[in-house]
Amino acid sequence: MNICSLKLRNFRNYDMAECVFRPNSICILEGKNAQGKTNLIESIYYLSHLRSFRTPSSSSLILENQDFFMIQAQIESHQRKEELKIVSMDHEKHLYHFNDPIRRYSDFIGIVNAVLFCPDDLMLFQQSPKIRRRFIDMELIKISKRYTSTLNHYQKMLKERNSILKREKVDPVLLETMTEQMIQDQIIILKQRVSFLEDLMEKTRAFYSYFTKEKEEVGARYQTFISMDDLETNLRNAYKKSEMRDKLYKKTHIGIHKDDIDFHMNGISVKEVASQGQKRSFVLSMKLALCQIIYEKQKEYPILLLDDVFSELDDHRCQKLISILPQKMQIFITTTGNIEPSWLKDHKAYTIQVENGHLREVKK
Numbered sequence: 001m002n003i004c005s006l007k008l009r010n011f012r013n014y015d016m017a018e019c020v021f022r023p024n025s026i027c028i029l030e031g032k033n034a035q036g037k038t039n040l041i042e043s044i045y046y047l048s049h050l051r052s053f054r055t056p057s058s059s060s061l062i063l064e065n066q067d068f069f070m071i072q073a074q075i076e077s078h079q080r081k082e083e084l085k086i087v088s089m090d091h092e093k094h095l096y097h098f099n100d101p102i103r104r105y106s107d108f109i110g111i112v113n114a115v116l117f118c119p120d121d122l123m124l125f126q127q128s129p130k131i132r133r134r135f136i137d138m139e140l141i142k143i144s145k146r147y148t149s150t151l152n153h154y155q156k157m158l159k160e161r162n163s164i165l166k167r168e169k170v171d172p173v174l175l176e177t178m179t180e181q182m183i184q185d186q187i188i189i190l191k192q193r194v195s196f197l198e199d200l201m202e203k204t205r206a207f208y209s210y211f212t213k214e215k216e217e218v219g220a221r222y223q224t225f226i227s228m229d230d231l232e233t234n235l236r237n238a239y240k241k242s243e244m245r246d247k248l249y250k251k252t253h254i255g256i257h258k259d260d261i262d263f264h265m266n267g268i269s270v271k272e273v274a275s276q277g278q279k280r281s282f283v284l285s286m287k288l289a290l291c292q293i294i295y296e297k298q299k300e301y302p303i304l305l306l307d308d309v310f311s312e313l314d315d316h317r318c319q320k321l322i323s324i325l326p327q328k329m330q331i332f333i334t335t336t337g338n339i340e341p342s343w344l345k346d347h348k349a350y351t352i353q354v355e356n357g358h359l360r361e362v363k364k
């Protein structure tokens, strides 16, 4: 998958910017600090996820003193051209695919599949379970329509069930109907989450051992409230057991909306044992593994966004990283200028200068 061109209006520090990108190449976004490199990465990420990785509020993405932003892009995927547009104003997003409005976010997310690695990703291990669930959900939403619709349905049923529990008199038939639907949804979601995580870790281990000399064994355990063997029976029993408590406190206490992922190294939680360097190698390996999974499932690579990664790695690791990047993948790398042109000799690469919200291709 490639992003062929991008147009920004009032997005962060870009009042009006247009840029053409080369397919299957590494695009180096070079510039001093605070010029708009990460902002550009953020706009591509936004096209893919309909959210920023830096802020939950869309309004902070609007250029100061303006009342809307627009991101427009031409995408090439499976030899087909796609045209996408997002206009955000008054806390609402308007989405277009070839000028046809798209109503549901889930129909838009995943048309562009971008994978990001940035320094804040190291927080994945420290942050709340919600962030780790979101990580796995975002990735599955982009690659599985069935996952997306089941997750949406589960969330709707959970809301319904909670509102039934809040009523003065709880209707037992309604409650059972909701519970049963939640059980069926969770069987699908749990199986997909667990199998995705297994696949992800198997591939992550291969990348991890490429980056590090030490031989730590990295892995991840999916943590849920039941054992995975006989899911349907276990789920039914768990909800039966929890019913009294749910009625008493008027809410649903158990479900996949509370699950977590325990990332570990040699069997011990990453947040307890890993150094910054080990965490970085772990997440980086995971992101590369993700690209591999997407390639296997969709028969094309996602767009890889590497923000501020090279400033944190020593020269040897930078070269190692570049040499393992697939040549058929479109990649954006931000840098203040510490990437040696010789490191890129095996790739098609070019440089775009980012200066105060303006983009210009430069010869290197």
Ligand SMILES: Nc1ncnc2c1ncn2[C@@H]1O[C@H](COP(=O)(O)OP(=O)(O)O)[C@@H](O)[C@H]1O
Residues within 6 Å of the ligand: 011, 012, 013, 031, 032, 033, 034, 035, 036, 037, 038, 039, 040, 060, 061, 062, 063, 064, 334, 354
């Ligand atoms: N909504 C906004 N309106 C105008 N400028 C913004 C907005 N959000 C961020 N900026 C500006 O963008 C710049 C930071 O851009 P960024 O892409 O993060 O820099 P870098 O090139 O270091 O990655 C800062 O100068 C910041 O003030």
Ligand SMILES: [Mg+2]
Residues within 6 Å of the ligand: 037, 038, 039, 308, 334
């Ligand atoms: Mg930056």
